[in-house]
Amino acid sequence: MAAHIVDERTKELQRPSTQIILRTHTEPSQDLDEERRRATFSVSELAYVLNGGKELLEKKQRLAEILAKTSWGDKSKRYFLSREEEYVGGLRAALGIWEKMKAEELCLADGALMRSLVDFPGGLELHIGMFIPSIISQGSPEQQAKWMPLCMGLRIIGTYAQTELGHGTFVRGLETTATYDRKTGEFVLHSPTLTSTKWWPGGLGKTATHAVVMARLMMPDEEGGGVRDYGPHGFIAQLRDLDTHLPLPGVTIGDIGPKVGYNGVDNGFLSFDHVRIPRDDMLMRFAKVTPEGRYVPPPPSNSKASYATMVFVRADIVKNAGSSLGRAVTIATRYAAVRRQTAPAAGERELQVLDYQNCAATLLPLVASAYALFFMGEAMMAMYRQFEKDRDRGEFGALPELHALSSGLKALCTWITADGIEECRRTCGGHGYSKLSGLPSLFQNYVQNVTWEGDNNVLCLQTARHLLKALAGVRQGKRVSGSAAYLNEVAVELAPESRCGATCDKCWLGADVMAAALRHTAARGVVTAAETLTAATGGKGLVFEGRAWNENTVESIRAAKAHCTYILHQTFVQSVDQLEAAAASDPGATCEQGRAVGAATAAVLRQLAALFSLEQLERSGGVAALLEDGYLNAAQAAALRRRHRLLLTDLRPNAVALVDAFGFPDYLLNSALGRADGDVYRGLLDMARGSPLNATQEGPAWPDVLKPVLAARSRL
């Protein structure tokens, strides 16, 4: 239909006297080729680091090619699906991957890689991500033996039903009940109120046959006089008939409707009307109910183990944040290098959008953030693995620190990513508003991360609580270890004579100057939160919950963010040091394994680390806090600003190379604007042809809506 768009200049335009601005968009890839030639470091070396080595990177590229050719992995219609088609398509993709793994006996890591490449969340997400893990971690050996074959053979599909209409993050508020019936040896699952309706579980709406249901365990007294509430516990409940897929009696289920994104997933609602399940279907690895109705509480270490799972999930969210932001900056940076708008002077070629300072000032700090988040995710995974080792030795000492740190980092990193994706989208101007850019779907699917697995503000408050308790401890003469150890020196840090050591613009590139400034900001944040809170309690000192706490959360959240920013900076710098040191000590295979980089790459990474931190300081009110404290003087603040702007220029030649190094295949990006060859305008036009509205020339409104109005009247 759009086949005869004229791609050649017409004779008129080729006449010498024409004044039209000549354009050379016929070879769009030239701009990207030129960008790639400007790189000062080895892209493949860095790509190995970011992708776990050469082998994994090549596997990713290879899998992408294979997946693109499958019926269920093809993405050409992805942006055109109705909600129902998206739901069916998401399931087909998940089942396709599942079958392929079985047929080719692939490992779980390959499965996860395929799922990330196909990038089509569907009704199996919680079967894989929550139902099976819950049975493994909370089921007794007998329960695992019974349920795991059913799960792995896809003879049942499960979900995890925790959140209710009335309660999300606050789990203790759940209202669904599981009341033990001593006579029959069954639990009665029941939804006593409207607000107790389960709401949100993925796959619950139309897919799952079973669910792990979190319900308050209610044990009637033996005399039958009262009921004792033991709080939320997990129960396996069958929801649908396996032959007809109809809800079982007493079970009401449905889809909760469309969302911002994630619409391939049938998030559902569920209520129980006195549904009976056998006693055996309470998850009994830890807490138990005996046949005669005695409650056996979990051993004390169990609660710690469940915290560990949370830490793992959050580490995974941080890794995923880095890669999601990486996708967005890849698209936006490549497009900004190809898009040209407005010639600086008559007769000159139009400028690449990336050469406007405000565009670079948006994108380059986000490139830096994506790297910061990547290194943080790696570090958190390493911390988690260390914790596993400790745990196996019965050592749980690191857990409070790990829990507090992972809470705030989950929050800060998902905020940076969600906001960053949207900023990337906006730098693409009008074309970023098109779904064909890939950015709208990326944002719409991603942004739930600021809410789920703990609302970000609530998580920041958990980190803040840890920091404020640490501060209180220090003031009582205790010593703090871990990431908040700087609070041991808080009195010196915040003494009036404490000053930033930067004496020149370039000093802001020094990791020590930056670390000191970020540390000071964090310490100031914690102390300000403490002061505010103490003032609110009428000088009665610190409290960590209740009204005074809730009414003074703004400074606490700020403190948590400042603390996590400091950790992100430290982790970034240390990671680069380690990579460079590894190259020096073993210049051989380590690079291909993604465990080392040379000096040129390390130098660019250090620029990114500096840019990341300068940006965070300027954005988050850090500079204001440092000035207010007298830690920074006016000249230093101006130097910081100048050095931030100069870093944009320093990093500009490496912009495209830095996003190439993420190693995202075009198949994953699925973006007309982000394609590696830079042929963006042809990409838009080619993709637009598939729009369902283009199925006919007249469009779907013509016969019934437009024709009665237009055709009739036009003949008047």
Next chain:
Amino acid sequence: MAAHIVDERTKELQRPSTQIILRTHTEPSQDLDEERRRATFSVSELAYVLNGGKELLEKKQRLAEILAKTSWGDKSKRYFLSREEEYVGGLRAALGIWEKMKAEELCLADGALMRSLVDFPGGLELHIGMFIPSIISQGSPEQQAKWMPLCMGLRIIGTYAQTELGHGTFVRGLETTATYDRKTGEFVLHSPTLTSTKWWPGGLGKTATHAVVMARLMMPDEEGGGVRDYGPHGFIAQLRDLDTHLPLPGVTIGDIGPKVGYNGVDNGFLSFDHVRIPRDDMLMRFAKVTPEGRYVPPPPSNSKASYATMVFVRADIVKNAGSSLGRAVTIATRYAAVRRQTAPAAGERELQVLDYQNCAATLLPLVASAYALFFMGEAMMAMYRQFEKDRDRGEFGALPELHALSSGLKALCTWITADGIEECRRTCGGHGYSKLSGLPSLFQNYVQNVTWEGDNNVLCLQTARHLLKALAGVRQGKRVSGSAAYLNEVAVELAPESRCGATCDKCWLGADVMAAALRHTAARGVVTAAETLTAATGGKGLVFEGRAWNENTVESIRAAKAHCTYILHQTFVQSVDQLEAAAASDPGATCEQGRAVGAATAAVLRQLAALFSLEQLERSGGVAALLEDGYLNAAQAAALRRRHRLLLTDLRPNAVALVDAFGFPDYLLNSALGRADGDVYRGLLDMARGSPLNATQEGPAWPDVLKPVLAARSRL
């Protein structure tokens, strides 16, 4: 299907010994009733101000009831439509309103009111908003006589085709050509390159039969040796056959595919392959081409007149920004008053989410922003009307100022609104991620405003250019008038001894202290941008375009924002003063006309104005700039922060009343969370029942996708 969700407490739960936290969600409206009783001012008085008087407010409510009952205005399925259904639905709604206006002989204002209430953008947007206005403003009297009856009788549907694949905001870069053929007296419309393809015009894809096409007017020399390019001009082109709706020969059209939002509109692409149109169809009110091929340039004042249209459009965008943000804060504030999460202490009732400081710290400043934007929109409309009067007297002196001011204000206000809607959505937690909250669609339809009608960054640079030129003038001894008049005193303002006069926390409530601080920030911003720019030119002084300008846009954009923030504050404060003065001078009818408020209302509005400005100062780096300058000392900065937090407490009792005063009918909000009665959980469940996935119990994947896997295996 979900009919037997149990809404009553079961016997078990009513037993006295139960430890479950008792909830009273059965009467959700109680929370809002209670909130409404706490208001310290008259909601109706303020609602009249925000809605143009009692009569208009009541008309709005009445129309909403009528529209909800029409087939095309019913919103019960709105969130469940596929792209194709959305396109057809949007057209049906537009045609429904059009017919109703004809049938009942309603005025244009009523039509606009109905369109805003039905809130369903469709294929007629540009017919109404751009095609008809272009013919009126740029067509000759003969052209108006010919085309207007066709437009108004809907015998044709038009669009406005300006943006191309390769060029949006930079109009001079357009590539489509209209070459005059002297022999036949026709223009030949042609798309010489891929990037010249028209891309984005609303209604172009499948609806419009005609378009005003912006194309470079190319006039061949009489000798035929060359072609002279006169730059972009408007031409009316027929695109589709009126009987078959098929594209005419040489015309390629299609839909550009789905977008973030606005999917009822068929934004389209268009290319011409040497399509001939009569000479008469160039829009010839100003520039002309005579039959013999002579170009008659427009009279000099014409370019000024077209600037005037731009000012009007931007004033309208600012008004709309206030109302869009008002919708979002209405939904989020009501929900935050109803949603309860976590009891402050055992046995106590769970807290309203709005009583967590971080929630209030998000929502109340956004309420304040919505008010600030409302008053700014009103003021800009007044400025525009004044300009119209001046223009009719041949007086164009105010135009540069108006143009510069409206550019930056469009940018700042749409940024505040787009980001604010998303912040509102996030404060609603998980339920905000559901489309049923109304917030996702509001954001998705709104966010294009930061890009269209001039990309926000580009517009800020226009304002910055005006400010920097003004500063250069002042330094050469000229005086500046208008909004930048403070630059006349820039030397005094930025002298080292210039200090903030605040001596107490409460001082920050004073409009003068605040205005002085904002003025100082703006002046500092302009001077810093000038210094940065001068440094980039190697001390050769200021330039306003070219490479040095483009590579130093960050400080310029900051300066523009700081300037506009100052104007927003001034306008807010002056508007409240005027409203209060009007009540004093004529306490009668003026209140019902929405032109006056009493002292109680004025006091609350002044708190909002202070909160708006304190928030902007803290967020935008204003505090850092003031500290860096020594204008603010540490004690003053701390006082500013304390006063900001205290305003949250001061305004808390009026939160719900302040959003009620916007007067949005439930029909407009179409939100399970924002409904005026607060029955949010029932609202979610009722709306979710309509999800297309719930059309069957088994869901659309069962027969072909799930059954082959599950039913077969479950019998193994």
